[in-house]
Amino acid sequence: MQIKCTKCQKVIEIAAGKLPKDKEKAMVKCPACQQVLVFNIPASLRQVVENSEKTIVDFGNKKNLRPRLVQLSNSTEYLLKTGKNIIGRDAGISIPGDRYISHKHCMIEVMEQFGEIQCIITDDGSISEKGEPSTNGTFYNDQRLTRYDKLFLNNEDKIRIGHTDFIFKTE
Ligand SMILES: [Zn+2]
Incomplete structure (x- = not known):
């Protein structure tokens, strides 16, 4: 199709x-x-398969599948967990030292699809109290995410949150 x-x-x-x-x-x-x-x-x-075997991907057994953000300035690694990772100055994944980062700034969702780990970044306002995207922006390979963007991340992608640069890594 x-x-x-x-x-x-x-x-x-x-x-x-x-x-x-x-x-x-x-x-x-x-x-x-x-x-x-x-x-x-x-x-x-489509065909509904009853009692079909489901493949469950376990991060623990897959050394090469540990999605994380690596801060360029100091090599700090922020490991991402399965599910929704809220990133900000004061969030599930807390990044200190950059006042251009909102308290809850953006989100990376980690999920399994077709037996593979997929990581999706958004800055669509869904995590903020006002329902607005972050004030100073989230950048994917130098392009600012709009509220309509929902992007898959690939190994070695550049992410900028506020004024702080990261490399996204899965390997
Ligand atoms: Zn396209």
Whole structure:
């Protein structure tokens, strides 16, 4: 099946064999702009498999899959856990020393899809009390995230939160 990227309009071909068999929706990464695209799986490609075996990816056994942010200025590593990681000056992942970082600034969600670990960054206002994106911004490879961006992270991506630079690493 094909879907079109809602951000850059690229047409993406998705092999039917890669789709989950027991779900109505799936996510795919736009290879051009990294945008997260959620799409409905047509019923014709879906078949409900009862008692299907589920693959559970365990970080503990996968040394090469430890998603983390590494601060460039001092090499501090901030390990990300499965689920929602709220990053800020005063958050689940607390980064000290930069007043341009909001108390709750941005979020990286770590999840498993198709047996792989996926990390998705957002600065869409969903974690702030006012419902607004961070004041000083979150940058992905030098581009400021808008509230509509939801991007997959890849090893060695550059992330700037406030005025602090990080490299995202999974290896
Ligand atoms: Zn795209």
